[in-house]
Amino acid sequence: MSHSPSAALPVGHYAYDDVDRTFLKQRVAQFKDQVERRLSGALTEEEFKPLRLMNGLYLQLHAYMLRVAIPYGVLDAKQMRVLAHIARTYDRDYGHFTTRQNIQFNWIRLEDTPEILNVLADTDMHAIQTSGNCIRNVTADQFAGAAADEVLDPRVYAEILRQWSTLHPEFTFLPRKFKIAISGSQQDRVAARFHDIGLIAREGENGRPVFEVFVGGGLGRTPIIGVRLRDDLPEEDLIAYLEAVLRVYNAHGRRDNIYKARIKILVQALGTEEFLNQVNAEFAAMDRARYRLPEATVEAIRARFGAPDFAPVGNAAEKLAAQRKADRAFDAWVHTNTHPHKQPGYCSVTVSCKPAGGIPGDVTSAQMDLLADLAERYSFGELRITHLQNVVLGHLRQDALYDVWQALEKNGLGEANVGFITDIVACPGLDYCALANARSIPIAQKLSSRFANADLQREIGPLRLNISGCINACGHHHAGHIGILGVDKRGEEAFQITLGGSAGDGDASIGQILGSAMSEDETVDAIARIIDTYLSRRTAGERFIETCRRLGTAPFKDAAYATA
Amino acid sequence: MDRRNSRRDAEGTSVITANRLLDGRIVWLAADGQWATLIEDAKLYPNSAVEEALKACNARAQEEALVGIYGVQVTQTASGPLPVTSRERIRAAGPSVHPDFTPDWHAPHPAPYA
Amino acid sequence: MPLLENGQIIQDTWQIAVEGDSLPTGNVLVPLARLSEGLGRNTDARLGVVLTSADEVETLRDALPRLDVVSLTFPIFRDGRPFTQARALREHLHFKGEIRAGGHVLPDQYEFLLRCGVTAIDLPEGSDPAVWQRAHEAFTVAYQPSILNEQAEGFALRRRLT
Numbered sequence: 001m002s003h004s005p006s007a008a009l010p011v012g013h014y015a016y017d018d019v020d021r022t023f024l025k026q027r028v029a030q031f032k033d034q035v036e037r038r039l040s041g042a043l044t045e046e047e048f049k050p051l052r053l054m055n056g057l058y059l060q061l062h063a064y065m066l067r068v069a070i071p072y073g074v075l076d077a078k079q080m081r082v083l084a085h086i087a088r089t090y091d092r093d094y095g096h097f098t099t100r101q102n103i104q105f106n107w108i109r110l111e112d113t114p115e116i117l118n119v120l121a122d123t124d125m126h127a128i129q130t131s132g133n134c135i136r137n138v139t140a141d142q143f144a145g146a147a148a149d150e151v152l153d154p155r156v157y158a159e160i161l162r163q164w165s166t167l168h169p170e171f172t173f174l175p176r177k178f179k180i181a182i183s184g185s186q187q188d189r190v191a192a193r194f195h196d197i198g199l200i201a202r203e204g205e206n207g208r209p210v211f212e213v214f215v216g217g218g219l220g221r222t223p224i225i226g227v228r229l230r231d232d233l234p235e236e237d238l239i240a241y242l243e244a245v246l247r248v249y250n251a252h253g254r255r256d257n258i259y260k261a262r263i264k265i266l267v268q269a270l271g272t273e274e275f276l277n278q279v280n281a282e283f284a285a286m287d288r289a290r291y292r293l294p295e296a297t298v299e300a301i302r303a304r305f306g307a308p309d310f311a312p313v314g315n316a317a318e319k320l321a322a323q324r325k326a327d328r329a330f331d332a333w334v335h336t337n338t339h340p341h342k343q344p345g346y347c348s349v350t351v352s353c354k355p356a357g358g359i360p361g362d363v364t365s366a367q368m369d370l371l372a373d374l375a376e377r378y379s380f381g382e383l384r385i386t387h388l389q390n391v392v393l394g395h396l397r398q399d400a401l402y403d404v405w406q407a408l409e410k411n412g413l414g415e416a417n418v419g420f421i422t423d424i425v426a427c428p429g430l431d432y433c434a435l436a437n438a439r440s441i442p443i444a445q446k447l448s449s450r451f452a453n454a455d456l457q458r459e460i461g462p463l464r465l466n467i468s469g470c471i472n473a474c475g476h477h478h479a480g481h482i483g484i485l486g487v488d489k490r491g492e493e494a495f496q497i498t499l500g501g502s503a504g505d506g507d508a509s510i511g512q513i514l515g516s517a518m519s520e521d522e523t524v525d526a527i528a529r530i531i532d533t534y535l536s537r538r539t540a541g542e543r544f545i546e547t548c549r550r551l552g553t554a555p556f557k558d559a560a561y562a563t564a
Numbered sequence: 565m566d567r568r569n570s571r572r573d574a575e576g577t578s579v580i581t582a583n584r585l586l587d588g589r590i591v592w593l594a595a596d597g598q599w600a601t602l603i604e605d606a607k608l609y610p611n612s613a614v615e616e617a618l619k620a621c622n623a624r625a626q627e628e629a630l631v632g633i634y635g636v637q638v639t640q641t642a643s644g645p646l647p648v649t650s651r652e653r654i655r656a657a658g659p660s661v662h663p664d665f666t667p668d669w670h671a672p673h674p675a676p677y678a
Numbered sequence: 679m680p681l682l683e684n685g686q687i688i689q690d691t692w693q694i695a696v697e698g699d700s701l702p703t704g705n706v707l708v709p710l711a712r713l714s715e716g717l718g719r720n721t722d723a724r725l726g727v728v729l730t731s732a733d734e735v736e737t738l739r740d741a742l743p744r745l746d747v748v749s750l751t752f753p754i755f756r757d758g759r760p761f762t763q764a765r766a767l768r769e770h771l772h773f774k775g776e777i778r779a780g781g782h783v784l785p786d787q788y789e790f791l792l793r794c795g796v797t798a799i800d801l802p803e804g805s806d807p808a809v810w811q812r813a814h815e816a817f818t819v820a821y822q823p824s825i826l827n828e829q830a831e832g833f834a835l836r837r838r839l840t
Contacts, residue, residue, distance in 0.1 A: 022819065110588060247765075251759060439661075
């Protein structure tokens with residue numbers, strides 16, 4: 001029951017041509033030259049640091065960390081195998097999927113990096129702009145091109161923006177990093193309002209897309225929900241408008257204080273109206289013809305994307321129904337880990353990278369190889385990384401699910417917990433990260449073990465738990481229904497709890513801090529009491545976030561700080 | 565540099581640490597002037613002498629291929645110097661979530677560059 | 679200071695206004711605050727202006743037809759405002775003269791500067807122009823239009839760099 005794509009084009013992502021490949025090799029050569037100049041002393045560490053960051057290379061606590069770009073979260077089986085190869089050969093046999101749909105390797109050597117980048121380039125991958133004060137990897141809906149509720153596939157536009165932002169001459173030394181997310185569904189699965197620019201695409205009147213444009217959202221030290229600048233930006237003005245926004249930001253964003261340098265601070269300081277006026281003035285003054293995005297260009301990029309060639313599914317749905325009836329554990333997994341597909345007889349599967357007691361988002365090279373095998377065999381060779389640190393197989397026949405689940409189960413990837421309390425989002429924290437104040441992973445592991453019971457998780461229902469090891473908020477704690485923030489109390493780790501955050505679905509909100517920081521074990525106990533409070537106070541069918549909003553934080557705060 | 569890196573009491577004892585430029589690995593300045601991978605081998609400095617020692621180290625940073633040189637306050641224990649902050653304890657011992665990844669970890673298979 | 683222009687090192691013949699002194703005769707670069715003084719000189723010598731990265735290029739709109747050089751300044755290479763200043767001078771104000779970049783600039787930024795409209799770099803004494811030339815030749819393609827209006831490379835927004 002294997003599929004073979006009808007064309008040689010990769011399904012779900014842009015196919016490189018010789019021009020793109022030449023560019024990647026030139027970028028690797030450039031980096032190699034920069035490393036040599038650093039070693040010779042021609043570049044100081046201060047000068048070299050931003051240059052290596054723009055190739056995804058950080059110096060963390062124990063070693064260099066390399067963040068490899070997975071544009072709009074999509075990669076193919078061949079690329080996943082190369083990531084496994086890098087984990088085995090240059091790292092310690094694992095990688096970590098991030099909340100920006102990328103992958104990080106924790107034990108990289110600077111001297112190996114040009115060679116690693118070369119290996120990546122051989123399969124059309126890179127680490128370009130996965131860090132630095134530039135336009136970062138553009139993220140997109142993990143169910144793009146598959147979801148039943150999708151209006152249009154955002155990945156073509158994510159690719160256009162990826163190309164446009166690559167080594168952009170004007171916007172590579174911005175005041176601070178700049179993150180763009182794009183969704184093609186009204187169900188905002190990308191947290192568009194928590195990005196520097198968030199785009200939500202829909203069909204316009206002339207059959208071409210229009211974009212809702214949000215600007216100035218973000219988490220970090222100052223969590224802010226983005227403001228809507230445009231409701232109906234035409235496709236042909238997409239690049240021009242983003243140029244205008246970036247120009248205002250590059251010219252006027254603060255450069256005197258790293259903590260006030262994001263575009264959200266500029267938007268707040270000027271006020272939405274004045275910011276919009278400046279963007280509009282720039283938009284009016286610029287050479288619009290130069291930056292116009294013609295339909296032909298969009299279609300030329302679209303033509304480089306492979307599409308799945310769906311086969312007739314016969315009685316797939318019936319077969320699945322029978323298998324679900326026969327196997328309760330499988331049924332539970334299908335219930336939590338699948339998502340409706342626009343093609344009858346198909347569905348999308350979210351592979352949980354959150355095993356009970358495990359490290360959120362970490363996968364071994366063997367698991368990467370397995371995922372590549374499954375993608376090749378069952379899902380047109382396509383894989384997606386989600387901003388919730390899981391992996392999606394986008395297009396599975398419903399009668400293939402049982403085989404896929406069994407293979408995942410055998411390899412520690414069969415957890416039936418997507419959207420539940422143990423589907424924890426966590427940054428690497430102080431175990432690896434040079435910026436962190438506290439470890440994120442051990443507390444995630446304790447909570448994951450504490451709530452591991454499948455019936456208990458189901459009873460608690462949909463709940464998003466996010467953990468950040470410092471105020472930079474890579475774990476998106478403000479956007480978690482329950483958020484945990486690691487802080488430094490005179491050199492010791494401590495944790496604050498936030499409650500009531502939400503990332504999307506049109507109801508973005510920022511979690512509120514419950515009270516003073518506690519130790520790791522106290523925090524785990526406090527969260528257990530918060531859950532008990534929810535279970536006893538909820539009305540029939542009420543989700544955790546809804547109960548939070550109805551009751552406010554007071555009863556949860558009482559529970560969290562109650563001494564046993 | 566991270567301001568946490570220079571947080572030291574007036575009194576007390578410190579060791580000097582850095583990351584190697586070429587592979588990023590953590591090293592500690594030993595009594596013989598070499599940079600060791602284990603904190604046990606680190607030379608102890610009274611806090612009053614740390615700034616001067618750092619100045620000397622920084623002057624040689626490029627030629628010794630080191631980055632981010634700073635002092636770490638420690639207490640002395642039977643098994644060697646123990647940093648006072650959790651951050652530096654993790655740097656000294658390796659990530660707490662991978663107990664096998666101690667500072668003297670070696671790849672089970674020789675890497676291509678070995 | 680040596681000036682890098684079209685891949686050649688040339689000797690800079692321009693003088694820079696010294697604070698507190700009256701403007702010299704000959705070609706001179708003045709800070710924005712002394713622009714009207716520069717414009718008021720009764721001479722055939724040419725005039726240029728030195729901007730800080732915080733200056734608004736829009737303030738040059740009226741004076742620009744009488745300026746031969748606008749010199750942009752990087753206080754540190756990470757301060758990317760001169761890129762936007764250069765692009766605005768070309769695209770909004772249609773400035774046709776020389777745009778220089780000086781201060782703390784890296785060879786790794788050279789191609790970006792050229793594509794934003796900069797035409798000359800004030801190099802620190804002792805700089806190796808070969809490193810700059812190598813940076814200029816590092817890439818044969820770019821992924822977006824620029825004010826240089828390079829030729830398209832294949833489909834989409836790609837441009838051929840020469």
